[in-house]
Amino acid sequence: MRYAIPKTAAEAASLLMEEAARVLAGGTDLLVQMKSGARSPEVIVDIKHLPGLRDISREDGGFRIGAAVSGAEMQEHADLVAAWPGVVEGVNLIGSTQIQGRATMAGNLCNGSPAADGVPAQIAAQAVVRIVGPKGERDCPVAEIPTGPGKISLGRGEFVASILLPARPERSGDAYLRFIPRTEMDIAVAGAAVNLVLAADGTVDQARVALGAVAPTAMLVEEAGAALVGTKLEQPALDALAKACEAACKPIDDKRGTVEFRTHVAGVLARRAARIAYVRAGGRA
Amino acid sequence: MAFDQQQKRDFKVVGTRPVRPDGIDKVTGRAMYGADLSAPGMLVARVLRSPHAHAKIVKIDISKAEGLPGVKAIVTSADLGRPEDEALRDTQDNCLAYDKVLYDGHPVAAVAATTPEAAKAALAAIEVTYEKLPHVTDVDAAMKAGAPVVLDGRAYEEVPAGWSQNVTNHCEFGHGDLEAGFAKADLILERSFKTEATHQGYIEPHACLASVGPDGRGELWCCTQGQYMVRETCAGILEMDASQLKVTPSEIGGGFGGKTTVFIEPVALALSRKAGRPVKLVMTRDEVFRASGPTIQSSTDVKIGMTRDGRITAAEATLRYSGGCYPNMTCMMGAQAAFAAYDLDAVRTYGWNALTNRPKEISYRAPGAPTAIYAVENVLDEMCQELGLDPIDVRLTNAADKGTKSSYGVTFQDIGLKTALEAAKAHPHYSAPLGPNQGRGLSCGFWFNFGGNSSVTLSVNTDGTVNVTEGNPDIGGSRASISMIAAEELGIPYEHVRTLVADTASIGHSDTTDGSRVTFMVGLATIKAAREATQKMCARAAAIWGIEPDAVEWIDGAAQPAGPNAGKFPPMSLAEIAATSLKTGGPIAGHCESTADGAGVSFGVHLCDIEVDPETGFTKVLRYTVVQDAGKAIHPDYVEGQMQGGAAQGIGWALNEEYIYGEDGLLQNPGFLDYRIPVASDLPPIDTVIVEVPNPGHPYGVRGVGETSIVPPLAAIANAVSRAAGVRLHELPMSPPKILKAVMAKG
Numbered sequence A: 001m002r003y004a005i006p007k008t009a010a011e012a013a014s015l016l017m018e019e020a021a022r023v024l025a026g027g028t029d030l031l032v033q034m035k036s037g038a039r040s041p042e043v044i045v046d047i048k049h050l051p052g053l054r055d056i057s058r059e060d061g062g063f064r065i066g067a068a069v070s071g072a073e074m075q076e077h078a079d080l081v082a083a084w085p086g087v088v089e090g091v092n093l094i095g096s097t098q099i100q101g102r103a104t105m106a107g108n109l110c111n112g113s114p115a116a117d118g119v120p121a122q123i124a125a126q127a128v129v130r131i132v133g134p135k136g137e138r139d140c141p142v143a144e145i146p147t148g149p150g151k152i153s154l155g156r157g158e159f160v161a162s163i164l165l166p167a168r169p170e171r172s173g174d175a176y177l178r179f180i181p182r183t184e185m186d187i188a189v190a191g192a193a194v195n196l197v198l199a200a201d202g203t204v205d206q207a208r209v210a211l212g213a214v215a216p217t218a219m220l221v222e223e224a225g226a227a228l229v230g231t232k233l234e235q236p237a238l239d240a241l242a243k244a245c246e247a248a249c250k251p252i253d254d255k256r257g258t259v260e261f262r263t264h265v266a267g268v269l270a271r272r273a274a275r276i277a278y279v280r281a282g283g284r285a
Numbered sequence B: 001m002a003f004d005q006q007q008k009r010d011f012k013v014v015g016t017r018p019v020r021p022d023g024i025d026k027v028t029g030r031a032m033y034g035a036d037l038s039a040p041g042m043l044v045a046r047v048l049r050s051p052h053a054h055a056k057i058v059k060i061d062i063s064k065a066e067g068l069p070g071v072k073a074i075v076t077s078a079d080l081g082r083p084e085d086e087a088l089r090d091t092q093d094n095c096l097a098y099d100k101v102l103y104d105g106h107p108v109a110a111v112a113a114t115t116p117e118a119a120k121a122a123l124a125a126i127e128v129t130y131e132k133l134p135h136v137t138d139v140d141a142a143m144k145a146g147a148p149v150v151l152d153g154r155a156y157e158e159v160p161a162g163w164s165q166n167v168t169n170h171c172e173f174g175h176g177d178l179e180a181g182f183a184k185a186d187l188i189l190e191r192s193f194k195t196e197a198t199h200q201g202y203i204e205p206h207a208c209l210a211s212v213g214p215d216g217r218g219e220l221w222c223c224t225q226g227q228y229m230v231r232e233t234c235a236g237i238l239e240m241d242a243s244q245l246k247v248t249p250s251e252i253g254g255g256f257g258g259k260t261t262v263f264i265e266p267v268a269l270a271l272s273r274k275a276g277r278p279v280k281l282v283m284t285r286d287e288v289f290r291a292s293g294p295t296i297q298s299s300t301d302v303k304i305g306m307t308r309d310g311r312i313t314a315a316e317a318t319l320r321y322s323g324g325c326y327p328n329m330t331c332m333m334g335a336q337a338a339f340a341a342y343d344l345d346a347v348r349t350y351g352w353n354a355l356t357n358r359p360k361e362i363s364y365r366a367p368g369a370p371t372a373i374y375a376v377e378n379v380l381d382e383m384c385q386e387l388g389l390d391p392i393d394v395r396l397t398n399a400a401d402k403g404t405k406s407s408y409g410v411t412f413q414d415i416g417l418k419t420a421l422e423a424a425k426a427h428p429h430y431s432a433p434l435g436p437n438q439g440r441g442l443s444c445g446f447w448f449n450f451g452g453n454s455s456v457t458l459s460v461n462t463d464g465t466v467n468v469t470e471g472n473p474d475i476g477g478s479r480a481s482i483s484m485i486a487a488e489e490l491g492i493p494y495e496h497v498r499t500l501v502a503d504t505a506s507i508g509h510s511d512t513t514d515g516s517r518v519t520f521m522v523g524l525a526t527i528k529a530a531r532e533a534t535q536k537m538c539a540r541a542a543a544i545w546g547i548e549p550d551a552v553e554w555i556d557g558a559a560q561p562a563g564p565n566a567g568k569f570p571p572m573s574l575a576e577i578a579a580t581s582l583k584t585g586g587p588i589a590g591h592c593e594s595t596a597d598g599a600g601v602s603f604g605v606h607l608c609d610i611e612v613d614p615e616t617g618f619t620k621v622l623r624y625t626v627v628q629d630a631g632k633a634i635h636p637d638y639v640e641g642q643m644q645g646g647a648a649q650g651i652g653w654a655l656n657e658e659y660i661y662g663e664d665g666l667l668q669n670p671g672f673l674d675y676r677i678p679v680a681s682d683l684p685p686i687d688t689v690i691v692e693v694p695n696p697g698h699p700y701g702v703r704g705v706g707e708t709s710i711v712p713p714l715a716a717i718a719n720a721v722s723r724a725a726g727v728r729l730h731e732l733p734m735s736p737p738k739i740l741k742a743v744m745a746k747g
């Protein structure tokens, strides 16, 4: 096994072309997987020293977040938290204080877990992922990255360099909630993210709802968003939202939760997250 | 005056809260745990485990593995003899499977190699041919006729018709006329309950270092609750003389009963004997879950009759336990404990054990009692709700007291149940208002407490300090308590005493640290040893003063003339006597090697408030109060620590901890991610109230406190959840999917 610290993106991409190469960001998934024997990479490519990968920078009114930025660094960025509280709270739910010091949003995405807490809010936010590879750079909507449990759409030699959260219109807000049986240190049994933009009178103008842990990948539920548009989150709208979410669920039945439990709770969380996002957008609940 | 007679006395050290002697080592990392010792030439061992729930071992071929580089020894059951003693044979077979594997994770072979990688490669090269057998992992299924039989020839002599040969143990307790009792009842409730097995969850996995020389003499360093138990068991399995095996207990990172047997020690010794080199064997967390001892799984029926004003007229319980793949008698302790809290005219309990394809159960704090009392207290709470009665008043009406003939036959001496119930009733927690979706639960709890055998040597050093040497591993702060007791008796400062836990060659036999016995029993032995030492010191002073030894008494840390007739001499302190001791008759020490009954049962009462989220089934423990009788709290911090620790573990058991077996009989959650112990943020501050009703069997009144505290939480939480959710739950753990299902079914 070899451990490499590339200094340029091109060098990283060429290392990643090697057999059984693996990106190392915070390592909070990778090292655990190596210890349990689930993964045995030959080359470990530490991306933390590449230029710009640990920066949060402003771009066209939005935020470009380097792939090696930790959850704790995101939490300390006041402007980012003000613009995208839901995305940041999703990432901050990961692990504990210690884990937050290392875990990255990009690592959370690239690990490919259907239950990843950082992903639904990124999908609801329409985040755009910048991918670097042997053929240069390309941008990709975040929703197209995960393709199944443990699987992502990146090609050989490619890695995520940064993720762009777009600029916010006025009166917008987002929120993410997950269900775990304990208060922390657990894997989401269901998760829901809601991103809203309100009209001047408080009516929902745009709504995107994404669910986690209830299907092979985190997913956008268009009908759920549509149920909120044109409403002020009155009870029938919230009920329609929950129904749409339940209809979209295709969860597994396992030790962490039954199908009926995951499905029901996804709807409950979506309702609750919608109310929080609404208030954050300046709406009066 | 009889030794154990209690005098009213003003304690100077007992009851204070000095710093624990092992604290600095533990927080700085200097403490030596099981895996911390290494030896020159040491090999690392790894264990090959069964991937099946139940299978016949057709063949184990180690030839390929033996030839791999770095591999120095491989052992299987064939390397060991067949002990005559059935219990010892079961223990051995649990360490290395004999002709069948009985559960997922059952050890089949072990390798000692120069590196962990070489050992791992050797495990992969061992070829085991299995013939899979049908399995059973549920206690109720295992009891039915036609269930796969886990072990042949071990059935209870009178297994009832229609039951399986898996039924291995039975017991029955009680007195009075049940039929007449139920006839007097205004309300009779009959309910069935089920609880899943849980694990002790100690932080430190089992670990040991074994070294056997060419002369057959062995040394073993390991984390255990009982070095003598380890020595006797290993000597038995390896056919060694006890005198030739020295076992040194390491510092221990939690036991809770789980380290009162052996899992790896005989294997490491066998490997070392074969390889001729020291061998270190450390279990992984996965192995700890799959193959060390969890608790029983239980299925319980309870029937109680009660008058309109809350008097219990008759009570009956059937307890079906499975302690995994070998017979055990935990059902007996459950059947004895179930109704111990109540003064009943008519009571009967029946205990059964059935074999299942699960790992061999080992004690977990008050084994058998929590699940039994969970069922009983649950029914009582439902009856209180139905009859509109106050839960504490109903318990006070029926509470056992001094002179009560208990449901298991013993007549109680002084006990603290009523005092604890009164304290709970007076506590502000009991009358605090509750919000929506919140419920308050209550439960009594009971544990027997044990006495048993222990050895203590108390040496008076020439500089006036004192060493207490004893044979009981310290799992709850006992070195502090023992030092305090020695200081109290000798009249010297706590800081002048240091207590050490010795190896098997350095002091006489001591029973395992279990049954909440150490502060009681080692404390008792320390008092006796100290009194022997003070007698000797009085004799030295008498000789120096030229008066009769019995004209001298020990007061305030010094020898003093007993009364005016003895003569006028200034007090001679321990330090003064110690300083000249080598010239006045030699070293001074006190000893006690003894056995004691009279441990004194202990009762507790727990109160808790829970909020249930009716839309998700999520539970939040809002407030928790533990009231418990300690007899006399030597070091109140550690008594409170035991009370809080038991409550925390019980909360986990009640809400989220469970062994989850798949259809294939394999354990699905052998790790802390999916075996959900409460994390710190899951728990509220746990308030404690120590009640002190002295135990007449101990000179200071001490009762054991380590186990009672895990007994009430199961029912206290279940009762709170049931009241908060507005629907009664009958199964543990009450994980969110189960609660949500019950709430939704209620509509």
Ligand SMILES: Cc1cc2nc3c(=O)[nH]c(=O)nc-3n(C[C@H](O)[C@H](O)[C@H](O)COP(=O)(O)OP(=O)(O)OC[C@H]3O[C@@H](n4cnc5c(N)ncnc54)[C@H](O)[C@@H]3O)c2cc1C
Residues within 6 Å of the ligand: A022, A023, A024, A025, A026, A027, A028, A029, A030, A031, A032, A047, A067, A093, A094, A095, A096, A099, A102, A103, A104, A105, A106, A107, A108, A109, A110, A111, A112, A115, A116, A117, A118, A154, A158, A159, A160, A161, A185, A186, A187, A188
């Ligand atoms: C104790 C603990 C608790 C946890 N709790 C949670 C939780 O509550 N919720 C949750 O969602 N997760 C949780 N996790 C999982 C993990 O912490 C997160 O998924 C985290 O975000 C991973 O980020 P990382 O930077 O550590 O990734 P790494 O471990 O470095 O990488 C993860 C995977 O993604 C790949 N990768 C990483 N970065 C890139 C990149 N830029 N381009 C391409 N591939 C990349 C790696 O090769 C690897 O396969 C927990 C983990 C632990 C150990």
